[in-house]
Amino acid sequence: MTHRLVLAFALAATLTAAARAAPAPPLVDYHPSMGDLMTMAVQPRHTKLGLAGQARNWTYAAYEASELRHAFDRVAKTIPVYRDNDIAGAAANNMKAPLDALDAAIKARDAAAFTRAYAQATHGCNACHKSLEHPEVVIKSPVGSPYPDQDFRPRAAR
Template identity: 40%
Template structure:
């Protein structure tokens, strides 16, 4: 009797430990790595989209190149962490390359050439691409526009020299 209680205790202990471990791993999986939501990545991309405009306008090509890089990284994260999203049927990585690859590459080229006219044209294509993807994903109510004023009070967009 005594020994069967003992083994019951052992089994119970093992099960409890196992459950605790599994629970911990699940917790770690969910909480160790913060994964930004698609909406958060987008809100950040919207800021970069605006900053890119003011950098290009000021012909601060280094800053403009940086903002394009940041946009690329944001979309890479969106594709990596949100392969699917809500009711959207097409995979997110596919949509992103369909609408963003060309304007981003065009902007990189324009920036490399310090070409303001090409920059503006490709910036317009980028904005159209943002909106085309919103249309394609039933988020067409969310319209991206050319920034009408500079809301960033604490950043200088021109070059210092």
């Protein structure tokens, strides 16, 4: 019995040492494209913001508006220049005023102002796509939710 125990410990020590000595696999050098970043970071935030506004969930809308603003910042840091265009500048030119209007509408809990500001933000998205030579990418207000596992209603309405 003791012999088996010693053998088991020796085998475990050998396997542990071999695992430590094994070289780590190389890291994949992944650089997301502009389309990847828009689909992963920006578009879901725009959609969720619209759904939160439609549900009059002002707390969640404020969160998503902030997240959308930060998503544009992250895209600009990841891809500062796209097709000779300054991405931070393009985002600011097309999205700052609409996002500021959204923030004001959310703070005021004004559904009509939210709807107007959201339309301005959506227009800003499409204007940016055109300026970046992607007019085929057309964003619109969400109809129905692609997030069946998330409740967008305010907490009091649940």
